Amino acid sequence: MIISGSVTSLRMEREFMRARKFCLVALLAIGLSACGSSTDRSPAERVPSDSSLKGPADNGRPERVPHDPPESFTARGAVALPPEATAGRTNLLGDVRDLAVALHRTSAYVASADRMQTVDLTTGKVVAVARPRAEALGEDDDATAPLVSADGSLVVTPFVTRQPGAGTQSPSMELEVVATMPETGKTAWITSLKIPQAWAQRDNSTPKVHVVGFAGGNVIVTVYTGYNAATAGIDIATHQVRWTAQNIRTQAVTAEAAVGVDILGGFGPDQLVGADPATGKEKWRTEKNIGDTTVESAGPSLVRVRGYAGDGGTRFDQLLKPGTGKVRAEVPEGLDNLSCPFDQAKTLVCTSQNRLVALDSTSGKELWRLEDDQADGRFAPDVTASWHGRIYARTSSTTAVALDARTGKDRPAGLDVAPVLVNEYQGLVLVGRELLAYPTRG
Numbered sequence: 001m002i003i004s005g006s007v008t009s010l011r012m013e014r015e016f017m018r019a020r021k022f023c024l025v026a027l028l029a030i031g032l033s034a035c036g037s038s039t040d041r042s043p044a045e046r047v048p049s050d051s052s053l054k055g056p057a058d059n060g061r062p063e064r065v066p067h068d069p070p071e072s073f074t075a076r077g078a079v080a081l082p083p084e085a086t087a088g089r090t091n092l093l094g095d096v097r098d099l100a101v102a103l104h105r106t107s108a109y110v111a112s113a114d115r116m117q118t119v120d121l122t123t124g125k126v127v128a129v130a131r132p133r134a135e136a137l138g139e140d141d142d143a144t145a146p147l148v149s150a151d152g153s154l155v156v157t158p159f160v161t162r163q164p165g166a167g168t169q170s171p172s173m174e175l176e177v178v179a180t181m182p183e184t185g186k187t188a189w190i191t192s193l194k195i196p197q198a199w200a201q202r203d204n205s206t207p208k209v210h211v212v213g214f215a216g217g218n219v220i221v222t223v224y225t226g227y228n229a230a231t232a233g234i235d236i237a238t239h240q241v242r243w244t245a246q247n248i249r250t251q252a253v254t255a256e257a258a259v260g261v262d263i264l265g266g267f268g269p270d271q272l273v274g275a276d277p278a279t280g281k282e283k284w285r286t287e288k289n290i291g292d293t294t295v296e297s298a299g300p301s302l303v304r305v306r307g308y309a310g311d312g313g314t315r316f317d318q319l320l321k322p323g324t325g326k327v328r329a330e331v332p333e334g335l336d337n338l339s340c341p342f343d344q345a346k347t348l349v350c351t352s353q354n355r356l357v358a359l360d361s362t363s364g365k366e367l368w369r370l371e372d373d374q375a376d377g378r379f380a381p382d383v384t385a386s387w388h389g390r391i392y393a394r395t396s397s398t399t400a401v402a403l404d405a406r407t408g409k410d411r412p413a414g415l416d417v418a419p420v421l422v423n424e425y426q427g428l429v430l431v432g433r434e435l436l437a438y439p440t441r442g
Contacts (some may be wrong), residue, residue, distance in 0.1 A: 061122045064106055066424035069388040070440035071402060071413040073427045079124030081428070081435040084112040088141030094397070096420055096430050100143040102155065103423045107183050108437065109148070109155050112140040116157040116178065118185030121426050121437040128185025132176040133192075134161035138206040147211040147219075154188065154236065155180045156219050158209035160195070172197060175209055175223045177234060189239040199228045213253025213297075216278025218242055220258050222250045229263050233280055243280030248273060251295035252303040256323030257283055259303045261293050272305055274325050284325035299342040299361035302328055306336065319364040329364025332357065343386040347405040356380040356391075358405055368408035387422040394418045413442060 062077055081101070085108075090096050100111040108119040114136035118128040137160045146157040157178050165171040173195040179188045195207060203225040212220045218233035229249035235242045250260035257274040262285070264271065270293040272286040293307035298319055306317040317331040331340075335357060340350035347367070348359040357369040370380040381393035381401055391403040392415065400415035417438060419427025426437045 061120070064122060064425050064439060067440040067442060068424040069390040070422065070424065070427065071390075071411060071442040072415055072440075073417055073419060073429070073438035074441040075416075075436075075438060077122075078429075078436045078438045079121060081108055081119060081124075081437060082110055082117055082126060083434075084115075084117070084140055085110045085435045086430070086433055087112065088139065090430065090433050094430065096435070098141075098144075099421060099428075099435075100145045101421060101428065101435075102146045102148050103421060103426070103428070104148045104152055104155070104182055105423070106425045108428075109146040109157070109180075111143040111146050111157050113138040113143050114159070116146055116155075116180065116185075118155075118180065118183070120183075124437075127183075128180070130157065130178050130180045130185060130187050132159040132161050132178060133190060134163055134174065134176065136161055137173070142206060142208065144208070144210050147213070148182065149214050149219075149236075152182055154219075155182055156211045156221075158211055158221055158223075160207050160209055160223070161192075170197070173200065173207065175207075175221065175232075177211070177219070177221055179219075179239070191234050191239050191241065193223075193230075193232055193241060193244070195223065195230075196228070199225060203227050210251075212250050212258065213277075215253050215255050215258065216276065218277055220250055220253045220277055222248070222260065224249045224263075227263075227265075229261075231258065231260060231275075231280075233258075233277060242278075245275060245280050248275070250275075252297040252322070253277060254300055254303070254322045256321075259295055259305075259320070259322050261295060269310065270307070272320075272325065274322055283323065286325060296340065297342060298340065298348055299346075301362055302364065304331065304340060304348075306331070331364065332359070332366050341386065343388060343391070343405050345388045345405070347386070347389065349383065349386040349391055349405060351380070351383040353382070354380055356383060356393075356408075358391075358408060367406060370408060382418075384418040384420050385422050385427070388424075390422075392418050392422065392427070 102109040106121050110117045116130045117126050120127050146155050148155050159176045161174050161176050163172045175193045177191045207223050207225050209223045222231045231245045231248045231250040233243045247262050248260050250258045252259045258277045259274045262271040262273045269288045269290050274284045275282050288310045290308040290313050296304040298304040302319045303322050309316050318327050319329045321328050335350050338350040338352050340348040348361050350357040354372040358367040372379045381395045383393045385392045389405045391405050395401050400418040402411040402415050417429045419429050421428040429436050429438050
């Protein structure tokens, strides 16, 4: 298998030999002064310009063919992502959790506590690094994934920063939202929001931050601790904070509503809330629940909510219409503890170690399920990713499989690897503790 280090070194050697041959010919023919190879340039000079990123074949960048959805992946041309992509996110079983990475076309956006790196996945080069203006707080595994707008025009990354004190003014914390341009990684704008001083006095942990979604002309961001929460809508055009909602931890955004939990000043019990993403104005609110209530995105038309209701602590697990808060469907029994991510097409893929269930993302209807010890001899594989109607999984430590998300049937094309994140150009594969981008094939 060819990995990025060997590919890069071979490419640099070839470039050096070509450059040396050119210089010798030039010196003999027209007496020009000596010239250097591309490896003699400073790092800043080696960063591609905007124009060099416009065409896939420019400056020797490998041309990539999209496959939507991909059936398989190839190690040929694989490149490594920066080590920050997996820092603190792998375990001894070879699994990776909560990647702070986003994909768009042939670029990856890798967030860590104090930076966001734009990586060209055709070459493995970091083409830009975006940072907050102030000192960043937290560890690398505190970072959450950047979010790419639906039209692919903007990449947004949140940071928690420390503002130094001056005179009698004590240090404070801020949420910095950094927007960058795709592919080039150039910073488009930065907007800051003050985090109340009382948060630090009540909770010694670093706040968590998420970019939840784009809707109503805003990017919706949320910041929270164990006892505090706030959500803000930032105007994409003006870069100004259009609205804020105290005590609200938003966890799902659709065109109709930003849906989250009102933690009621940290004293609970929680209340589910849906707000207009354009104005922040509350559209609906449920009765109080008991204990923590979880909200999850369930595609463009539904949100999933689960927890314990206030009427004696009855367990609920439902799919709601985000604009009204009305129940669209009950989540089938046995899925209480299963996460059900949306495959960015039509299906919610609910998975655990011994169960795999697919739900329709518009109706909540169960499409199919796989469980260990089924009568037909099939079993639930270990799902690593799902995207555009395909489910990617491992059936053993050395064997991978792809399934049709709508039918559950095994796809005929054999998989060599099980990616953890996928788009039409590449799948990210964990090899040891390193994350490699494998080009799609077929």
